Amino acid sequence: MDNKVILEVNHLRTYFETKSGVVPAVDDISFQVREKEVFCIVGESGCGKTVTSLSILNLIPPNAGKIMEGSSVKLEGKELTNLPAKEMYDIRGNDISMIFQDPMTSLNPVLTIEKQLTETIMRHMRIKKNAARARAVELLNKVGIPSPEMRLKEYPHELSGGMRQRVMIAMALSCDPRILIADEPTTALDVTIQAQILQLMLELKDNISASVIMITHDLGVVADIADRIMVMYAGNTMEYGTSWQLFKNPLHPYTQGLLASIPRLDKRVESLYSIKGTVPKLSLEMKGCKFASRCPYADDRCRKEIPPLFDLRDAYGDGHKVSCWRMERKYGNDVGE
Amino acid sequence: MKTLRFIVKRILLMIPILIGVSFIIYFLSNLIPGSPVDAYISETTTPADLERLTRKFGLDQPIYIRYWNWLLACLQGDFGFSFRTGTDVAAMLTSRIGPTLLLAFCAFTVSMIISMLLGVSAACKPYSAIDYISSGISFIGSGFPVFFLALVSIYFFSVRLGWLPNSGMSASATSKDFGDVLRHLIQPTMVLAISLSGSNIRQTRSAMLEVLNEDYVRVAEAKGMKRRVIILRHAFRNALIPITTQAGLTVTALIGGAVVTEQIFGWPGIGTLLMTSIKFRDYPTIMCITLYITLGVMMVNLIVDVIYGLLDPRVRT
Numbered sequence: 001m002d003n004k005v006i007l008e009v010n011h012l013r014t015y016f017e018t019k020s021g022v023v024p025a026v027d028d029i030s031f032q033v034r035e036k037e038v039f040c041i042v043g044e045s046g047c048g049k050t051v052t053s054l055s056i057l058n059l060i061p062p063n064a065g066k067i068m069e070g071s072s073v074k075l076e077g078k079e080l081t082n083l084p085a086k087e088m089y090d091i092r093g094n095d096i097s098m099i100f101q102d103p104m105t106s107l108n109p110v111l112t113i114e115k116q117l118t119e120t121i122m123r124h125m126r127i128k129k130n131a132a133r134a135r136a137v138e139l140l141n142k143v144g145i146p147s148p149e150m151r152l153k154e155y156p157h158e159l160s161g162g163m164r165q166r167v168m169i170a171m172a173l174s175c176d177p178r179i180l181i182a183d184e185p186t187t188a189l190d191v192t193i194q195a196q197i198l199q200l201m202l203e204l205k206d207n208i209s210a211s212v213i214m215i216t217h218d219l220g221v222v223a224d225i226a227d228r229i230m231v232m233y234a235g236n237t238m239e240y241g242t243s244w245q246l247f248k249n250p251l252h253p254y255t256q257g258l259l260a261s262i263p264r265l266d267k268r269v270e271s272l273y274s275i276k277g278t279v280p281k282l283s284l285e286m287k288g289c290k291f292a293s294r295c296p297y298a299d300d301r302c303r304k305e306i307p308p309l310f311d312l313r314d315a316y317g318d319g320h321k322v323s324c325w326r327m328e329r330k331y332g333n334d335v336g337e
Numbered sequence: 338m339k340t341l342r343f344i345v346k347r348i349l350l351m352i353p354i355l356i357g358v359s360f361i362i363y364f365l366s367n368l369i370p371g372s373p374v375d376a377y378i379s380e381t382t383t384p385a386d387l388e389r390l391t392r393k394f395g396l397d398q399p400i401y402i403r404y405w406n407w408l409l410a411c412l413q414g415d416f417g418f419s420f421r422t423g424t425d426v427a428a429m430l431t432s433r434i435g436p437t438l439l440l441a442f443c444a445f446t447v448s449m450i451i452s453m454l455l456g457v458s459a460a461c462k463p464y465s466a467i468d469y470i471s472s473g474i475s476f477i478g479s480g481f482p483v484f485f486l487a488l489v490s491i492y493f494f495s496v497r498l499g500w501l502p503n504s505g506m507s508a509s510a511t512s513k514d515f516g517d518v519l520r521h522l523i524q525p526t527m528v529l530a531i532s533l534s535g536s537n538i539r540q541t542r543s544a545m546l547e548v549l550n551e552d553y554v555r556v557a558e559a560k561g562m563k564r565r566v567i568i569l570r571h572a573f574r575n576a577l578i579p580i581t582t583q584a585g586l587t588v589t590a591l592i593g594g595a596v597v598t599e600q601i602f603g604w605p606g607i608g609t610l611l612m613t614s615i616k617f618r619d620y621p622t623i624m625c626i627t628l629y630i631t632l633g634v635m636m637v638n639l640i641v642d643v644i645y646g647l648l649d650p651r652v653r654t
Contacts, residue, residue, distance in 0.1 A: 092561035
């Protein structure tokens, strides 16, 4: 399981300037993605998942937000945050590609599927139009689109949502990326199509050489697919570990709350569980643990000091990191169930 | 094939619209106080003369009969004679359409070039120097009335510098020298173009800004497309749809002649003719010009709709 590290994100901070002050959308996030693994970032809306993925691609709109000094994103040892724009163009879509949330708005309505697929292929692989076309057909086949030759000539509005997301996936895979970022690829689709797309992702996962960063708020998706998981809340990492560690031995109150919130068919309950309160408005003045305002165990210290990421070892191995003061006394010890 | 059927259908639909418009305008212009006969009154006219003129113009008949006769004549291609000059209205109009369309075409082209260049570059770099320059020009265009711009232009280029003629379409009525016409054309074209650019620049800028915020532009960025390709292939092609709407509105405003500009620069176009005809209650000329404008507007709308189809595959099906 310990493959070579491909992507290394260290102390990533992405702040946005707004009228009501600086918003630390992503505040000191570190993680590693290894070769061929599926890394999941989980969290509710507005916790900084999408900003994290856009930061990796250095695609934060320049007049809105900024990746701060001291942040580092390394692709196979190459620093990306300060890479010249021209070199970054060659990495986007080639080494790192991305699938976006809403396939209905992600395809350009005035260009044919062929144009949108082949322009990427021709751009990065430097091959002729005919070869690019052949590759496009092959890709559409791979993502399960029937009669791809015909589909190529069509415009996005002639395709259903599920088909469009398949095209988006084909587009993201077109240049054999090292890393594929999937930003909630199933959220905008209806449930049956969600299952199909997820199934496709699971199938592809074994057939492609890329590592996948899967961003989602759906723990059901995570359980199916993830090797390693990072739970984010309000721009911070709450818990980080392997799939087993997080599902079998959740240590952070937020992760525990998330897992308890999954509706279950096998138990009769009066009402569904939910974490009380709402996500706090982010600002630089916030002190202490970001989750303190909603945490049932929070004490004075939690509200004043930010807990570090305690690196723990449990029955499922080491590298289980938890950002919670309650872990302090267990630090360095086994924290098995 | 589908497009052809669409065009034929639209052209056929123009016939009832034209008749409807002619009906409304005929009755409305009849409501303007005064009669065309008034223009002939001098110290020596007698009531008998007026009576004779009224009968000659057919004004003694009730309005619905006059309208019916006019309509029948029109359908046979006879638009009547001007009450004011006594010449054939159709011939008079034809001689005016050329100058108006020439001015309209030049002003439209210049305005679209200005607004696309400035609007697109302003949208690509919001709050930069180019953005402020383009807002400045658009404020001048929409803030100052066209007559003021025209007078300022005449003051500098004709009076002070003496570079350009200030009136007419050519130095003498008989000369047909192209360079001479061009020299006369520059001032009205520029004044009209800047005035039109006022809103066109803003429209282009906001259309472009909106498109640049679309998800598919983000996707194109994530695919590693170059900035130039993103702006031209992905963003601009989509922004062309609202820009076409705006361009269509601009052309329809110009087709009936830019009344104020034509007046100030003594441009022998339709705007000037329409003004004079209304002053003299010259019903046949008013009717003919109105029908021409109606037809022109409908043709422009048809062309705009066809262009939509070319630009946007969603409209095509």
